[in-house]
Each structure stands twice: as structure tokens, then as C-alpha cells.
Amino acid sequence: MIDFLLHPATVHVPIGAVVAAFVFAMWARYKQHVQLEQSSLYLVIFGWISMVPSLITGTIDAVGHLNNPATPAEALNWINLHAFSAIALFIVVWRAWQIRRKITATPVWSDDTYRNYAIMLTLAIVLVAISGWSGGHMVYELQLGRAS
Numbered sequence: 001m002i003d004f005l006l007h008p009a010t011v012h013v014p015i016g017a018v019v020a021a022f023v024f025a026m027w028a029r030y031k032q033h034v035q036l037e038q039s040s041l042y043l044v045i046f047g048w049i050s051m052v053p054s055l056i057t058g059t060i061d062a063v064g065h066l067n068n069p070a071t072p073a074e075a076l077n078w079i080n081l082h083a084f085s086a087i088a089l090f091i092v093v094w095r096a097w098q099i100r101r102k103i104t105a106t107p108v109w110s111d112d113t114y115r116n117y118a119i120m121l122t123l124a125i126v127l128v129a130i131s132g133w134s135g136g137h138m139v140y141e142l143q144l145g146r147a148s
Contacts, residue, residue, distance in 0.1 A: 007057040008145065011135070014054055015128055017047030018093060022121040029109050029118070037108055041100050044121075048093045051086075058086060065144050078138050085131040089124060096120035 021043035028037035062079050065071045096117055105111035138144040 007061045010053040010057050014047045014050040017043045018124050022125050044097050051090050072142055075142050078134055082134040085127050089127040092124050
């Protein structure tokens with residue numbers, strides 16, 4: 001049962017980091033604030049690294065639920081959606097990091113590829129929403145991972 005409690009404890013840090021990275025990047029671009037934009041980059045890196053424990057504990061939880069005969073049959077679709085969106089988020093945030101680290105222009109938003117960075121961060125927000133929605137559905141509707 002302890003495995004089912006590890007995943008919820010590890011997801012909030014990367015969610016916060018990715019959302020803050022998006023907000024900082026957009027606000028920095030709007031206000032032309034270089035230091036705030038640099039903070040966004042650090043949050044992207046931190047968010048990506050902090051996703052590793054979430055993916056590991058999520059995989060452990062998913063296997064535990066799929067091997068449990070009490071798990072509802074419809075849970076497989078929700079687990080797959082949640083896993084797909086989390087893995088896609090991991091890839092998108094990595095890609096955002098790779099795009100941003102190659103930008104050497106000053107200010108960074110003067111580089112044409114900064115738009116691609118902003119698009120990746122926007123896609124990351126969409127994936128956070130999908131992953132959160134599917135995870136919430138599994139916990140609150142299907143009662144998966146709830147301490148009894």
C-alpha cells in the first residue's frame with residue numbers, strides 16, 4: 001500500500017516547476033525582464049529532473065493497480081492516458097530545455113527559435129492539465145490509490 005502513496009507525493013513539485021516556468025517565461029517576455037526569463041530556464045531544468053521520481057513511482061503504482069483484481073476494468077484506459085500524457089510531458093519539457101539552451105542571443109526573445117520554446121512550454125501546460133485531469137479521475141472517480 002505504501003507504493004500507492006509515493007506517486008502523489010512526487011507529482012506536485014514538477015507540476016509547480018513547469019507551471020512556474022511557463023508563467024515566468026511569458027511574463028519575462030511581456031515585461032522584457034532578462035532575469036525572470038533566466039529563472040524560467042532554471043525551472044524548466046528543475047521540473048524535468050523532478051519528473052523522474054514521478055515517472056518511476058507512477059509506473060510502480062500503475063503495475064500495482066493493474067495486478068490488483070479489485071481494480072475496475074475501465075482503469076486501463078485512464079492509466080494509459082495518464083501515462084501517455086506524463087511521458088509526453090517529460091519529452092516536451094526536455095525539448096523546451098534543449099531549444100532554450102541553444103539560444104545565445106541577448107535578449108533571448110530576439111532569437112527566432114524563442115517562439116518554439118514558448119510553444120513547447122504552452123504544450124507542457126496542456127499536458128499537465130491532461131495528466132492532472134486523468135490522475136484526478138482515477139483517484140476521485142475510480143478510487144484508485146486511496147488509502148482505505
